[in-house]
Amino acid sequence: MLLIHCPYCNKKRPEVEFAYAGEAHIERPNGINQLTMTDEEWSNFMFIRNNIRGEHAERWWHNSGCNMFFNAIRNTQTDKFIMTYKMGENLPTEKQIKAAKK
Amino acid sequence: MFEQAVNISLKKSDSFECKVIGEQLRYSIRMKQDFVEKAEKICGFNIPRNIGEVESYDKILCMCLGPDEWILIVQPKLKLQFDKIIARLNNSITISITNISDRNIGFKLKGKKVQKYINSGCPLDLALESFPIGKASRTVFESVPILLFRDGKLSFRVECWRSFGPYISDFFKRIADTND
Numbered sequence: 001m002l003l004i005h006c007p008y009c010n011k012k013r014p015e016v017e018f019a020y021a022g023e024a025h026i027e028r029p030n031g032i033n034q035l036t037m038t039d040e041e042w043s044n045f046m047f048i049r050n051n052i053r054g055e056h057a058e059r060w061w062h063n064s065g066c067n068m069f070f071n072a073i074r075n076t077q078t079d080k081f082i083m084t085y086k087m088g089e090n091l092p093t094e095k096q097i098k099a100a101k102k
Numbered sequence: 103m104f105e106q107a108v109n110i111s112l113k114k115s116d117s118f119e120c121k122v123i124g125e126q127l128r129y130s131i132r133m134k135q136d137f138v139e140k141a142e143k144i145c146g147f148n149i150p151r152n153i154g155e156v157e158s159y160d161k162i163l164c165m166c167l168g169p170d171e172w173i174l175i176v177q178p179k180l181k182l183q184f185d186k187i188i189a190r191l192n193n194s195i196t197i198s199i200t201n202i203s204d205r206n207i208g209f210k211l212k213g214k215k216v217q218k219y220i221n222s223g224c225p226l227d228l229a230l231e232s233f234p235i236g237k238a239s240r241t242v243f244e245s246v247p248i249l250l251f252r253d254g255k256l257s258f259r260v261e262c263w264r265s266f267g268p269y270i271s272d273f274f275k276r277i278a279d280t281n282d
Contacts, residue, residue: 001225008169009153014225016242064242066153066168 002079004060007086008068021059023049024071025091053077057091060084073097108207108267117215117281120274122267123208123259127176127184133197134170141197144190156238156251165238165251173249175208175261206249207267209260211274216256219277224248230255244273 002015029037029045037045050056056076061069072084073092083092083100092100108122133141135151142149148157150166157164161177176184191197211220217228223244227233238251246269249261262270 014241016225016245064247065240067171067240068168 002081004072004081005084006062006065006068007070007084008062008066013062013065017062017064019061019063021061021069024057024059055082055097073100108271116213118213118219118274118278119211120271120278121210121212122271123210125178126203126206126208127174127178127181128201128203128206128261129174129176129184129188130200130202131172131174131197132170133172133195137195137197140195141191144194145187154237154239156236158236158253163251165249167238167240167249173261205263206261207264209262209270209274211258211260212254213256215281216258219274219281220250220258220260222277223273224250226250228252243270246270 003012004015004018005012006018026045026049029042034042053076055073057071057073059069060072069087070084071087071089073082074080075082082097085092138149138151147159147162147164149164149172150157153166153168155166161180163175165173165175167173188199191199220243221228224241226239226241233239233252235252235254238249240247240249242248243250243260243262246262246266248270251259251261253259260270
């Protein structure tokens with residue numbers, strides 16, 4: 001079974017406890033922006049995602065564990081989790097990702 | 103009817119024992135870590151701060167499930183005392199307390215093969231080094247969300263939603279019947 005490292009529990013836990021929750025680092029427009037946005041901009045925010053082949057930043061949810069959302073860098077080809085980090089932290093730089101691979 | 107469905111009769115053996123835990127008071131608590139110290143003073147017992155840690159007393163069990171989530175399991179005798187504590191908590195800090203006494207049902211599992219039987223439905227590593235005595239965790243057992251607490255080397259406590267009770271007890275009965 002695939003083991004996923006949860007940054008809140010700080011432990012590797014079985015994959016059945018987790019749920020995928022879409023691409024990470026997509027900022028929801030604030031209230032005022034929502035009023036002035038065009039329909040196209042809104043639909044872009046809602047539905048248009050990068051379908052990356054390779055290293056992908058995505059959200060995961062430890063729903064049957066500590067019940068927290070966190071972000072992960074995962075290779076979509078090999079299904080290997082390169083690193084996971086807490087919500088609110090910045091997208092890791094290429095350097096950090098390279099270091100995590102070692 | 104419900105009691106009949108959950109209270110399974112297992113063959114008496116040293117290798118496995120599964121018993122339903124009777125009536126308990128259960129509270130689900132959500133609060134920010136900043137309030138823990140204040141809450142401790144009001145409650146009069148220690149509240150664990152790290153995920154998976156448990157403070158256990160004779161009649162009180164306080165488990166930390168997430169960075170801002172706790173489960174409190176108390177003997178029903180202390181109902182009056184805890185009504186007062188909860189009222190005081192509500193008045194002094196920002197906290198969410200939900201009474202889930204009837205939502206959950208608890209099982210006590212014991213025996214030489216208990217680890218093996220739990221692992222037949224739950225992928226968690228139950229070795230003593232990674233899941234020591236006195237640790238608790240929410241996890242899944244045969245796709246049912248459960249709360250697993252280790253209170254001894256060969257003794258566990260499982261809590262799940264009441265509606266899953268018959269399913270879980272039946273599952274243990276089947277494993278015990280086919281393995282013994």
